[in-house]
Amino acid sequence: MLENLDLDVRMEKEEWDAVSDGLKQKLGVLQQRIRALKIPMVLVFEGWGASGKGDKISRLITNLDPRGFSVHSILAPTADERRFPWMRPFWQALPTYGDTAIFDRSWYRAVSVARDEERLTRRDLNHRFDEIVDFEQQITDDGYVLVKFFFHISKKEQKKRLKLLDDQKSTRWRVTKADWDHNRRYGEYLEIFDEMISRTDRHNAPWTVVASTDRRYATWKVFTTVIGAMEQAIERKENGYEKPFTGIRVSDDIKTLPAPRLREIDLSVTIAEDDYRKELKDCQKRLSELHNELYRRRIPMILAYEGWDAAGKGGNIKRVAAALDARGYEVIPIAAPTALEKNHPHLWRFWNALPKDGHVAIFDRTWYGRVMVEHIEGFCTDEEWGRAYDEINRFERGLAEWGAIILKFWLHIDKDEQLARFTDRQNTPEKQYKITDEDWRNRDKWDDYEKAVDEMLLRTNTAYAPWIVVESNDKRYARIRTLKAIIAAIEARL
């Protein structure tokens, strides 16, 4: 692919002078419209060392309003970043709707330079490619404009440029040993880049390979490509284009397991008071030991709690948390998204809340809000809802691939039990803060929620992130059930 590119293509000064002012002006005007329409953009600059990525970024942003974009230089991950999933920095850097993020090197570093440096296995490399494709699919589905440049120069041209930089005192520090090494092993790197491009060149996220020998031509190519992408996005938005709803999306590569339906759950199970006290003590002691082991071996754990209002999530979480070392866990309550969160893809805020390796994150409500309350209340479109299943499954697959133990609990009670608890809360002064009008409104939609939960269990129950429906009419029984499930999952891993 790269080999066939004509690297000698040039643009004469007169040609450039004739069009440059117009292009620059257009960039500025289009950016204002992009911002006004709240369209987010992600621009990726990849390519050989000294191929002119930095120069092109500078030329581009000189023509943009500096308040609307940020530039991210991607180097090898820091020690801190290595304790999280490798895609996390890129999720965190996603621009707010209406803003632009420019990446000088990007997630593609992980499948090019890092692939070589870390001597990645083929299996790990494949997973990284999968995650890149998933990520780009999600953000483009979400309305992000994604433009990916690869700046290509010949081995000889690169050598010439490195030498020029190396010869000048003020620029010498920019040339690293790695740069020279890549130049020596140009052929190997050509294959690496070729594979990188061909495996991630998709309709929704195409590569623009730029012959970068001639600066004017390369600049022209960047300007016109960005302008084209902006014009297309503006046209779509202004014409009110919406992706059609094509049903619930669960791709073939996600292997879901059978799941129970809520109606089949036997809620009559109970535990005697004495047994409860003994079991609780034993379980907490065991979990406490196991948490030490997780910490020592740097295994992250993610506990996701969902369930009916008043099903006992708070008390259940408290019993689990009490067994954990305070320095190694966090409880993350999930409420309605903030304005900032609404201006990002729905999974963004969960990426921001992931635990470090060796730590435990307990989510009190989760990313499943999208296929429950947000779907039922109409806070997302049907199309967004339909693809959320795939997005969630892939999110969890990435976490499992990273090494996380993932358990998802649905705390289940029946309608009568909920009524009894609501009434009790209403009538007990110190519990009144726990019950709101919204709880009553949700209760009226019990059947809608039951349908949504059944769908969720069916579509997102996987071996690496299983759902456990916890019989919770007896709160004590539920707590022991949850603790035992967590203990079993950790023991299975160790």
Add this chain to the structure above:
Amino acid sequence: MLENLDLDVRMEKEEWDAVSDGLKQKLGVLQQRIRALKIPMVLVFEGWGASGKGDKISRLITNLDPRGFSVHSILAPTADERRFPWMRPFWQALPTYGDTAIFDRSWYRAVSVARDEERLTRRDLNHRFDEIVDFEQQITDDGYVLVKFFFHISKKEQKKRLKLLDDQKSTRWRVTKADWDHNRRYGEYLEIFDEMISRTDRHNAPWTVVASTDRRYATWKVFTTVIGAMEQAIERKENGYEKPFTGIRVSDDIKTLPAPRLREIDLSVTIAEDDYRKELKDCQKRLSELHNELYRRRIPMILAYEGWDAAGKGGNIKRVAAALDARGYEVIPIAAPTALEKNHPHLWRFWNALPKDGHVAIFDRTWYGRVMVEHIEGFCTDEEWGRAYDEINRFERGLAEWGAIILKFWLHIDKDEQLARFTDRQNTPEKQYKITDEDWRNRDKWDDYEKAVDEMLLRTNTAYAPWIVVESNDKRYARIRTLKAIIAAIEARL
């Protein structure tokens, strides 16, 4: 101080059993009220290794709603953290109003363990103490409840505990070489801790030294101290206590320089078109070289832009940014604070936006909003306004101490020039987005703003963070003036 503490104090089991249930219940109830009243809490756990900090934190949080707090374990700063001011992680970890942050070790690590490890000079140590006192003053002024524990045990007791941990396979990893080293050098560390406590024991942020030989006693001490602090804070809030306004606060330790008054500025200065083109090119070339040097020497730079509406901030910033390497700067537009930002001290969002060392942050409007728009529009109380000058001066002093070059620009135009520009914007279709009703409303308050700006220049003009009033009736003149000031400041440093 520590030497005089009676370490043999104990609590018998019967005593503890008689009060423990009551204390636990009280903690839970008070936490709910604290949350409802939106009072934030910061609890600091310091002390010897193996003195039981972690155990006390666990016992405390078992009785709290896990959705309302986070626990931060403070270790040596990571490589990434070392590229920012040392207090930044603690600012970032400040809880939202109504939440609680618990620190297992804290900013005090920097003046105890790190002081020893890094062989800090007396000068640097003094600065760290200053910054700690400033920080604690700011957050307690802001309404945070701050409780600081120091857990004290004898050399013999510590040795016994370390041995016990070391003997068991499951806990051995918790004991480090440093722990044993501190035990051997107990006397030296006693002096270090003593100085740490005595220099930071203030009325607004007192230390509670806990004799930690006996676990029951230490737990009781922690519970009752936290309960007492919560009760006091609740009472104040419920009784509507407000700190009185005592005027503008600028402490003696801040050396301010003389500053011009806006009326004295000669706005008739201009530059000819040809000179402008030449100077712009020369300045940008020079700044570009200097930016390389800053990057290489890892010197951070902070450019703060303030000025009248339509004074030309955007265009000015653009000319500066065009000279910088895209990978090494960021423009940070400051708008009205978000809901999250409003639920933190006013400087919090600026701590979150600081540049790495070697990078440039350009703030388009700044932390001076508090003493201008927020004061004039009544978005903060007079008391908050009065102490903001001190807070801002200290914030900037800390940044300068870290090594940052700081320049603050007031882009100045007169009232007639503003009217001409507003009218031009109104009448030019592609500029209309730049003019809003708010601009006109602000214009009506010109005199109030002028008074506020004069006050600001007078109170916050310092050698390490000087104000430069930029004559901006001629935009081109203003751009060259700014570029030259930046160049001069960098040259003076290098």
